[in-house]
Amino acid sequence: MKSFIVRLANLIGETGIYRLLCPNRMPVFMLHRITEGPTALAGAMPADTLRRYLTYLSDRQYHVLTMTELLAVVEQNQCIPDKSVMFTIDDGFRDHHDLAGKIFDEFGFPLNFFVITDLLDSKLWPWDDQINYVIAHTPKVSADIVLPSGQIHPIDLENKTQRQAARELRNQLKREDQEHLYDWLRNQLYPVLDVAFPTDIPPEYRPMSWDDARSLRARGHGVYPHTCSHRILSTLSLAEKQAEINQSLERVETELAYRPDVFAYPTGRRSDYDKNDVAELKKSGFRMAFNTVPDYVRQGQNPYELSRFSLPERLSEFLQIVNRFEALNRRVLRQPELPANFLLTR
Ligand SMILES: [Zn+2]
Incomplete structure (x- = not known):
């Protein structure tokens, strides 16, 4: 029954009615692992599912924003174009370059990569x-x-x-x-637990290289820091927070020869970062930061708490967010802006 309602709602969504009723917001999606063929990775998204989502957006002339375009929306309060959507992917694994990046290339869409710099340096895996x-x-x-x-x-x-x-x-x-x-x-x-600690990073957790990251930037994608070690910032001392933020910034700056100004908090729940982290980001010249609280990004909102939806496994759920039935749903049902479990304090 629920799936029938969602299908009907998505059919109505094709008219653009929900976007009209809930303007000036857009979804930013967060991809995880992508796989082609059999994989040892639980929960990885098949490449063809991703292609199906992007085909939908491409066929209907959706605009996939770059980070620069998003910055204008949140910093200069520019209107969000009607059919807007944006994509990010965190951590910097090899499949992020080899599969996700290449699939986005097939469609000419930009993808924004947040990389754990110690992972790209092969010093650790998350x-x-x-x-x-x-x-x-x-x-x-x-x-x-x-x-x-x-x-x-x-x-x-x-x-x-x-x-x-x-x-x-x-x-x-x-x-x-x-x-x-x-x-x-x-x-x-x-x-x-009687497990030998691997001497090398296991194949399924190997990173992309800095050459891959440079190639991504040359192809029009974004590459930004996501700390050095992926430890949760709110659990760290001020000195450790500063090191995570500034050293990851420096690594990206050195390797990619530009100064990044966008960041993503590791694991990204509201309780995983705090005002000291935001202050440090501002001090270091960052202009935006993403969390993982599932909600829409709004025009003129706080640029240091940009929400992201996890890319859903099912097309119907993806459409529900893209056509903004999800936004209407939240408004009509007077659901809290955020699910309660994201508000739990540590
Ligand atoms: Zn991460």
């Missing part, structure tokens, strides 16, 4: 993926983990899926002091 990896490879079915705070976190793979167990541990670690997180993973978590 802590959240190190958790996915260890949970996927542990021979143990249960273990009590001593978190950096000393608190005990039980792992129970008898009653929970790997995905659930990894998510629970990730969420728990988002509440911990993350200063020594990478040491803790390698020296505490991996040994307790």
Whole structure:
């Protein structure tokens, strides 16, 4: 029944009525991993699904904004063109260049990449993926983990899926002091779960190269910093925050020979960054920053808290956001601007 209503709503959406009723806002989407053929990556989007979404936008003459165009909307309060949409992709994995970037090229659409600079330097792979990896490879079915705070976190793979167990541990670690997180993973978590820490970055978590990043910029895409290590900024000391922001800025500036002025917060919930991070970004010359709170970007809004929708797995859900039925839905149902779980404070 729900899917019938959504299909009907999307059919009506083809007239542009929802965009008329909910003007001056646009969706910015956040892609994750993209795959062609079989993959070890849970939750990766098939390349053909992405192509189907972009074909829809291309056939209907949607305008896929560049970062410069978005800056004019939020900084100079310019009107948002009616059929606007924008795309971003975080972290800087190899498939982001090899698949996502190339698919966007096929359509002539810009894609904006936020890169973890230590990942592109092959110094680390993201802590959240190190958790996915260890949970996927542990021979143990249960273990009590001593978190950096000393608190005990039980792992129970008898009653929970790997995905659930990894998510629970990730969420728990988002509440911990993350200063020594990478040491803790390698020296505490991996040994307790009987997994050898990989000497090389596992193939599915390998980064794109800086050459790839330069090539993306030359092809009209955006490349911006997303910290050095992907640790959650709100858990770090002021000195660590400054280092994450400024050193990642410098790495991009050095490698790509331009000074980036847009940023994305790691994991990006409201509780994952704070006013000190925003102040630091301003001080370093950043003009916009993205979080991951699912909502539309509005004309003239705070440029340091730009919302993004996760790119949905289903076309009907993608259309619902693009045609702004989702915006109308939120208004009519008087739903809070944000789902309650995004407002939880740490
Ligand atoms: Zn990220």
